[in-house]
Amino acid sequence: MANIQKCGQHVQLAKPLVRAYLLGYLSSTSPRIITVLIALARREISPVVALHRLFQVLRQAAALNRFPAFCGVLIGGSTLLQLPLKRIFIALNQILRRKAWSIDQVLIERLARFLAALISASISFSLLNSGPAHRAELPSTTSAKKTLISDPNKKPSPFEEPPETPAHSNAPKPATLPASAFAGRTMDLTLFAVIRALDVLISGMWARTASRKTRFTTAISRSTPPILFCFSAATIMHAWFYTPSRLPPTYNRWISTAAELDHRLLLALRHARYGTFIYGKDTGMAPLLASMCKDYGLPEEWGDPAITIPVPCELVHQGSGKSCEMHALARFWRGWAFAAKMYAPIQLLMLIR
Structure with a gap:
């Protein structure tokens, strides 16, 4: 009976981590999976190519330096680390009491919560930035540089x-500006x-x-x-x-x-x-x-x-x-339809929840 209760407690503790990872995984893979399925439905790609792309999408999202792992470590770590940190602070509090010092229980809980979030955030951001940034992800002024450097x-x-x-501007030219990727x-x-x-x-x-x-x-x-x-x-x-x-x-x-x-x-x-x-x-x-x-x-x-x-x-x-008016109406309709395809499913999920 005690073992069953312990297992139940472990499951409850792991729930935030699993839920955060799955939500991050779905948010990362769903748009790309839908794109592949639409391309397959339009016969723009063959079933073999579609399967290969779907496998790539699922495999890449499961890497440690991707968004799902970031979500799992951030949310799960900020929850799971609170218990050991509380125990450490309680032990320190007992030592301080021998010297007529004491820490309030509310302060202990807040410190444990803060440090758990800080540690998990540091680890998760380090994981997310551990992978090499693709060149396409960095702001580029290559074309401008070529024009200005050559002549x-x-x-x-x-x-x-x-x-x-x-x-005619007096601002610094793009060729003189550093292109370092400080943002990660x-x-x-x-x-x-x-x-x-x-x-x-x-x-x-x-x-x-x-x-x-x-x-x-x-x-x-x-x-x-x-x-x-x-x-x-x-x-x-x-x-x-x-x-x-x-x-x-x-x-x-x-x-x-x-x-x-x-x-x-x-x-x-x-x-x-x-x-x-x-x-x-x-x-x-x-x-x-x-x-x-x-x-x-x-x-x-x-x-x-x-x-x-x-x-x-x-x-x-x-x-x-x-007609500019008809063109504006047509553009409005296309823009609305484009946004509806993206946001309508999200709104429906929120209503269902």
Whole structure:
């Protein structure tokens, strides 16, 4: 009977670790598995290739330097380490009592909880950063460096990425900036944790100070989150358009997938910001949008900024028509459908839970 009770206690202690690992494993593998299954359903890949990719997804996620292990060590360690740490503190407390010192029981529990979380977080972050960071994960200014290092006065060609600093700017050129990877692989997690912590602190302070609800305080409470979201989204989108190396690669890929924007339009915007795409002047940029016109069945002269001012709406709409209103509605629908595919299952799971 005693053995059964001990086993039950061990199972209860292991539950947080197992639950955290499984949730991390599912969150890491589910999107990639769904992507493979969709590609298989569309017959873009063969069943053999699909099985190979699924095996790779499952095997890579099970590595020690991946997110599931990070979750398991962080949550499980912060739970399992509390018991031995409490015993150590209780033993120390007994020694201190002999010398007329003592530690409060509540303080012992808080110290044990804090140290358990600190130790497990240190180990889990070390594990996550132990694997080599892929080159694709690091911000890169390779194209800008090539342009500036070979000849500082040479302008980029139409199909090259221009430097992210405008030609007329006094800011340091990208070639002079260090490209060290100081952030490691945990920048997204760090930013998420910091933002959530600030949210909790500010919300708690606001709840204590706003003892009486008025129309003004209610309006601030309701409007602050969407306003902050709008400012954040504007900053992120500006970076995506003009300084993509400042965003995590996952952000760039996700926004590019959702936008479904021809990369040549992005290049034209970046060249315009850099100063090599100018209306009314022949700067050698005509082939960039002219190739786009050819692909979408439009007159090639529409892509020449020296001849056509401004770029016609049909070209910006990627050949989908002249009406900006209809194009905006179509883009809104595609964006909504893209977001619904991603977030609707999560919301359903939350409702079911």
